[in-house]
Amino acid sequence: MPIDLPILSLLIWAPILGGLWVLYAGDRQAETIKYLSLGIAMITFLLSIFLYIDFDSTTHEMQFVEFAPWIRAFSINYHLGVDGISVPLIILTTFINLLIILAGWEVIDYRLSHYLAAFLILEGLMNGVFAALDAILFYFFWEAMLIPMFLIIGIWGGPNRVYATIKFFLYTFLGSVFMLVALLYLYSQANSFFILDLHVLPLGELAQKLIFIAFLLAFAVKIPMWPVHTWLPDAHVEAPTGGSVILAAIMLKMGGYGFLRFSLPIVPDASLFFTDFMIVLSLIAIVYIGFVALVQQDMKKLIAYSSISHMGFATLGFFVGFSIFAVTGSTSGAEMAMGGAIMQMISHGFISGALFLCVGVMYDRIHSRQIKDYGGVVNTMPHFAAFMMLFAMANSGLPGTSGFVGEFLVILSSYQASFWIAFLAATILVLGAAYNLWMYKRVIYGDVANEKVEKLQDINSRETVIMALLAIAVLLFGLWPAPLFEIMDETIKHLITHILQSKVI
């Protein structure tokens, strides 16, 4: 970046202010607001690319740091900064939002300006979550994010949206409240809300365990882990396409990010204590949810369940490191598991986003998400079928796509902890392929099933651009994930060394 801009603030406030502008412009100038919001999303995306270019991957220190006092009385500050874990997530957020704005263009005909504004504001808030270094600022963005999401499902959602929104809101809100209590306790101990201060704060064993549980309630709901996952399929089914995409691609990653930024570094001893518990929950998510995904009749539900199963790899990768270290005494396996887990989060952002967009493309045309209403779509939409094949395969973890990398690394490294962990995790090879390709077979392959399928129009150029961008991302990170790992490497190393040290008083 040539000039020294407050790039993180721009990433947060440009889309938020832009969103307000779109809101102000209103629906009367439909064409203008489309380009306006696309322009804002594009600028935000380009800004995040500068984050990548200027990022110094040789250090784990926070970069692009911004600091301003906010509420002096409680030493709450407007404190931003990113490391190797948050940069990829921010870029993912801006990239996915760009596509969502583009995808909503012609599809939404009810209160378009509100729709676009909601996503732009949401984008800013999400960037805020990933960039905040102050716990209260983090909490602010974390909760504020729920509002646009609540509106998106509540206004543009399906027939059962009220149940879904309330379930979604209460579930996630309930979890967050416990997190707030934990944060307040931590403040009382550290006299600071600066997250890195909390990382080095010595804590007693019991306090750590209680804090871990409080954080767990917030993050497990968000990511989501079994058994607090049932809000997700409902929310997805009722959400409009863009809402589903943002939910799967970004919102779930917040939970994962929470584990990485709060649970693990703040209460490492409790994390160690709960490792087996977390591994078991992750494995249940992978296997149990894999089976459940298989029998879904609604495509969105199927992909939602597949998301939960894939996020099981993220949580497995976060926590299995402790067991690997206990067995091997080396941090190498733990680093690999952690890298795989974060890779899985990024990749899942692309793939689940792409699959929800695929369902959206079909839903826009036939207004059904039921598998039985389709069949033989390839005959009328060959280009679409080719894209969906790629994404279905990526979701099955095919090597050469990004979906493979994370799963591969997590399976490989967890073998070092225990054969059986790797064994259960590897069942996703079979289950994942089964639910993805069985769906593909019933929806895309076969002879034309009914008149509606007969009349389908193949994807237009706007849809093709969206699909192609996602396809490129999926293939690029599958064939050459090295750049991403280069960014993360130092941060992961530091995180692993940090969490393996006890900080019990």
Next chain:
Amino acid sequence: MADNMESIYIAIVLSPLVASIIAGLFGKAIGRSGAHWVTIIGVGISSILSLIAYKHIIFDGGDIFNGAVYQWLISGGISLEVGFLVDRLTVTMMVVVSFVSWMIHIYTIGYMHDDPGYQRFFSYISLFTFSMLMLVMSNNFMQLFFGWEAVGLVSYLLIGFWYKRESAIFANLKAFLVNRVGDFGFILGIAAILMAFNTLDYWEVFNRAPVQGDVTISLFQGYEWSLMTVICISLFIGAMGKSAQFPLHVWLPDSMEGPTPISALIHAATMVTAGIFMVARMSPLFELSETALNFILIIGAITAFFMGLLGLVQNDIKRVIAYSTLSQLGYMTVALGASAYAAAIFHLVTHAFFKALLFLAAGAVIIVLHHEQDIRKMGGLYKYMPITWLTCLIGALALIGFPGFSGFFSKDAIIEAVHLSTLPAADFAYYAVMTGVVITALYTFRLFFLVFHGKERMDKETWSHLHEAPAVIWVPLSVLAVPSFIIGFFLVGPMLFSEYFADAIYVAPAHNVLAEMGQEYHGIFGFIHHAFKQPPVYLAFVGLFLAWLFYIRLPDLPKKIAGLLQPLYFVLVKKYGMDEFNQIVFAGGVRRIGNFLWDIGDVKFIDGLFVNGSALSVQWFSGVVRKLQSGYLYHYAFAMIFALLLLIFFFVHN
């Protein structure tokens, strides 16, 4: 030269990939002939460069190449790379893969002539060639897995090429899932390797493998397993999926739903032999585990014998050859188990040529008969299709191991190797492959006689249009017929009994059956002469004679025998009931589990009891609380007095 060779290797891999992308993305723009030209040129470049590489390494004794092309990622201090290992084993595979693939590209012009998915087909088979080359040329386990799954993907796409057919899209899903079961084992094997060696690079693993020979791992409390055995069996489970070994063979016969050229290329000559290649490549590991070798022998022997039997009762021309492929893969597997890796690769090479030839010949027949595949509706075709007849005869003789033909040398070597092996499972395997010889000859010539000889059983309409296949079809047949016939002569001595593979394949001295055979080896004619003193040749003659007896001399006999052996016949027709078993137990079982977990676990338990349950209890509770706020002053007064009394009682009591 080394730098030079690296760019050649990269070109070998990339030219089919580029061709595939062009044909796939710009198929419409370049048209049908554009698509076949670009892919044929792409794969042609690979073939010619592979021959150059072959000459460089085998004849000129050039340097073995082992190097990274680029770094895939580095994580936890472990660098995973994309790179090539080109040694004597690799170049052999490269030549077979690219050459057979090239022939099949040409053949496809004729076979797929009228198909609307013409460009798509060429794009797929070029992509396959790329994937297969990546697989065989890899220098590490990560890339091996990439190639392994990529060929599986293309196989999936091609089996389901005619996606309107329900049977085709059932078969491709089945193929992919069964292969994934194998890959499940494979990835665990790779994980075990990473755990043991902290690297995925072949050479580093092989060099350090002997040190790991005694390490154990505990999978169940109290049971210690040799780590090497766990690694080898896990990897071999992958091979069982890809190379269709019992009980993961079930996908291969169904894969015949795909167009014939790919049955020849993928499901006979190349992809299904990936497992065989992989085990040979990993010989330094497998040699350390006799348990794994015994396991391989048993699986291979079961496949060789029992799958051959099924070939006897099939009536679909392609399925007969498919079961034959299963059985021949069993032979190769048996050779691996006997540590005769070179013999397995030798049979892989000869089989690639003659089985591709047989499939393409079958394809020629199918095309001429307007997509009729039932051999009961064929017969007497030798008059109309002399070239196909002759080339098919060469393929058939090679398959049954008729003295002098390529298959004879490779199969005889395998049988002899198993005979000499001292592993406990070798006896069983020996008898299985011996009886297999009769069966092979019988089903092969049953097919041959029913198709080309005897009564002409096709309908009038088809009969009146019988003719020889066009040149794009018979030229590849003839080209493949040449190696099917003679390649054995050239390869048997060098490949089995000299330093052909040098360091590429490692055999422990105690297992080295081929070296033992080598002491008896005195040239090709000595080999043939020696074979005539052994039972297999005569068993092949017996099978040939029986086929002639049953299908030319006394055509009514087979039905009577089938009638007499009704239960056995039924078992064979039902393919030992394995498809039904899998369908009910696995496919059905998984769905039942899924439904149970969803319905009981998610819907009733978590959502019903906890989520909506807590919502309901809040509702109930608030309902109760609402009743308390009745608004009547005397209610409140009464409650206050009651509480006051309670408090007083409480305090006084203490």
